[in-house]
Amino acid sequence: EQDVAEYRKSLAIRVSGFDVPRPIKAFEDSGFSVQLMNAIKKQGYEKPTSIQCQALPIVLSGRDVIGIAKTGSGKTAAFVLPMIVHIMDQPEIEKEGPIGVICAPTRELAHQIFLEAKKFSKSHGIRVFAVYGGMSKLEQFKELKAGCEIVVATPGRLIDMIKMKALTMLRATYLVLDEADRMFDLGFEPQIRSIVGQIRPDRQTLLFSATMPRKVEKLAREILTDPVRVTVGEVGM
Numbered sequence: 001e002q003d004v005a006e007y008r009k010s011l012a013i014r015v016s017g018f019d020v021p022r023p024i025k026a027f028e029d030s031g032f033s034v035q036l037m038n039a040i041k042k043q044g045y046e047k048p049t050s051i052q053c054q055a056l057p058i059v060l061s062g063r064d065v066i067g068i069a070k071t072g073s074g075k076t077a078a079f080v081l082p083m084i085v086h087i088m089d090q091p092e093i094e095k096e097g098p099i100g101v102i103c104a105p106t107r108e109l110a111h112q113i114f115l116e117a118k119k120f121s122k123s124h125g126i127r128v129f130a131v132y133g134g135m136s137k138l139e140q141f142k143e144l145k146a147g148c149e150i151v152v153a154t155p156g157r158l159i160d161m162i163k164m165k166a167l168t169m170l171r172a173t174y175l176v177l178d179e180a181d182r183m184f185d186l187g188f189e190p191q192i193r194s195i196v197g198q199i200r201p202d203r204q205t206l207l208f209s210a211t212m213p214r215k216v217e218k219l220a221r222e223i224l225t226d227p228v229r230v231t232v233g234e235v236g237m
């Protein structure tokens with residue numbers, strides 16, 4: 001335990017919550033499939049970043065996580081890699097709609113996450129779809145109807161698509177709110193609450209943010225279950 005505390009300290013990691021899994025040292029410690037390890041190597045990722053070392057084992061254990069780390073720290077892979085594992089673990093069932101849902105504040109951010117998710121999904125036959133403004137709604141509707149396992153979306157457009165019945169949230173069990181602080185700054189709180197309200201309560205929920213203002217903290221307390229909080233470095237409010 002002393003070793004774990006020192007290792008966390010060396011990574012500038014602080015954790016809170018009960019029964020927190022210990023941080024990993026290498027991607028190999030995660031029990032990823034050969035296929036996923038190959039995709040990681042293909043990306044040139046040699047070892048996990050600080051947030052990945054601690055967040056990966058927690059997310060893989062099925063716990064809800066609040067991850068706070070500055071931009072550029074590798075938060076995307078911390079939620080995308082376990083999402084691939086989560087999806088591959090699902091039994092083949094005759095249900096439609098995405099299993100993994102990722103919300104991001106802007107088109108650009110959603111697109112970046114979409115690209116990262118695609119890199120790791122491709123070899124698994126997992127379909128990723130991006131849902132944000134800029135494409136005609138009818139076009140998007142048609143493409144969504146074809147089905148996918150992962151949706152990366154901005155909140156407003158996702159709600160539009162749900163209303164149009166382009167997709168349902170019936171199969172969704174893994175929800176990520178990325179850059180939560182910026183989603184609040186942009187006034188997306190009502191949309192986020194609406195989306196969360198449509199996803200089954202026994203889902204796994206992950207919230208990532210560069211900062212943790214009060215209102216984001218409050219939302220996290222309301223929509224996450226027994227979360228583990230992982231903070232890397234010094235973080236502002």
Ligand code: ADP
Pocket residue numbers: 044045046047048049052069070071072073074075076077
């Ligand atoms: P954040 O979301 O925290 O701002 P990103 O997930 O966008 O950070 O990652 C920042 C950059 O670091 C990206 O270019 C990503 O490909 C790269 N990256 C992520 N994890 C690793 C890793 N383990 N090793 C090397 N590069 C990584």
Ligand code: MG
Pocket residue numbers: 075076178
């Ligand atoms: Mg990010």
